[in-house]
Amino acid sequence: MVRLLLIIISAVLVNNFVLMRFLGLCPFLGVSRRLKTAIGMSGAVVFVMTMASIVTWLVYHFVLTPFDLVYLRTVTFILVIASLVQLVELAMQKLSPALYKSLGIYLPLITTNCAVLGVSVLNIQKEYSLIDTTIFGFGAALGFGLAMLLFSGLRERIDLCDTPLPFRGTAIALITAGLLSLAFMGFTGLVKI
Numbered sequence: 177m178v179r180l181l182l183i184i185i186s187a188v189l190v191n192n193f194v195l196m197r198f199l200g201l202c203p204f205l206g207v208s209r210r211l212k213t214a215i216g217m218s219g220a221v222v223f224v225m226t227m228a229s230i231v232t233w234l235v236y237h238f239v240l241t242p243f244d245l246v247y248l249r250t251v252t253f254i255l256v257i258a259s260l261v262q263l264v265e266l267a268m269q270k271l272s273p274a275l276y277k278s279l280g281i282y283l284p285l286i287t288t289n290c291a292v293l294g295v296s297v298l299n300i301q302k303e304y305s306l307i308d309t310t311i312f313g314f315g316a317a318l319g320f321g322l323a324m325l326l327f328s329g330l331r332e333r334i335d336l337c338d339t340p341l342p343f344r345g346t347a348i349a350l351i352t353a354g355l356l357s358l359a360f361m362g363f364t365g366l367v368k369i
Contacts, residue, residue, distance in 0.1 A: 180311045182367050187315030189363040193291040194323040195353075196360055200291030204324060205349060207282045209335075214328035216275040217282060218321030220268065224260045225292050225320070229313025231256050232296040233306055253296045258287045291320060327356060 193199045200221075207217045232253045240246050265283055268276045276283065286292060295316045299309040330352050339348050 180307070183308060183311045184315035184318070186367040187312055188319040188322060189360065190365075190367050192319040192323055192360055193294060193316050194320055195357040196364075197291075197294065198357075199294045200289050200320060202285055203282045203289060204320075204327065205346075205353070206285075207279060208324055208328040208331055208349075210278075211325070211328045211332060213275070213278045214324040216268075216272070216279055218317075218324045220264050220279075220283060220286060221289070221292070221320050221324075222314070222317040224257065224264055224286050225295055225317035226310065226314045227260050228253070228257045228292055228296055229299055229309050229316075230306070231260070233299055233304075233309040236300055249297075249300070250293070253293055254287070257292050257296070261287045291316070323356070323360075327353060330356070 187193075191197060194201065194204050203217055203221070207213050235252055235256060236246075236249065240249060240252060245252075261284060264286070265276070268279075268283065295313050299312060302308075302312075304312060331349060334348055334352060343351070
């Protein structure tokens with residue numbers, strides 16, 4: 177039980193995929209302008225990343241490895257992730273059309289979100305069990321969501337400030353992301369796994 181808790185803490189704070197590994201920056205920067213869209217994207221990523229971790233682990237251990245098809249790992253993982261994203265996209269289009277419209281192109285871009293693929297590959301490289309894989313995928317998704325929510329809150333406040341002209345827009349967003357990343361570096365060494 178302690179190991180599972182350490183895996184979650186490590187994935188959320190210490191090895192945050194966005195702020196420490198710099199994976200998944202496209203939706204991080206693109207959807208974080210408003211808190212509402214950041215919450216929607218975070219929920220979608222939590223579902224896709226957790227389910228992708230489980231399904232890719234199962235496919236790897238029960239299909240690719242027994243049939244000596246390990247070299248197809250990346251392609252297979254991307255197909256699994258794309259299928260899950262399609263499922264989320266269809267569900268969101270039916271259940272929350274406004275959120276679906278506000279996420280725009282960034283929702284299908286979860287398919288190419290390297291953080292989702294990175295979690296799936298790391299689960300295999302670290303030789304996690306299915307339970308560890310599920311916890312790590314969920315923790316990494318929570319870390320992604322935490323980074324998105326913090327960053328979107330900061331960006332909403334920055335939009336209300338009188339930012340000097342050369343720093344407006346993307347420049348101040350990148351500076352803010354860098355400072356947030358530096359803050360997360362304070363968690364380095366908290367958990368050793």
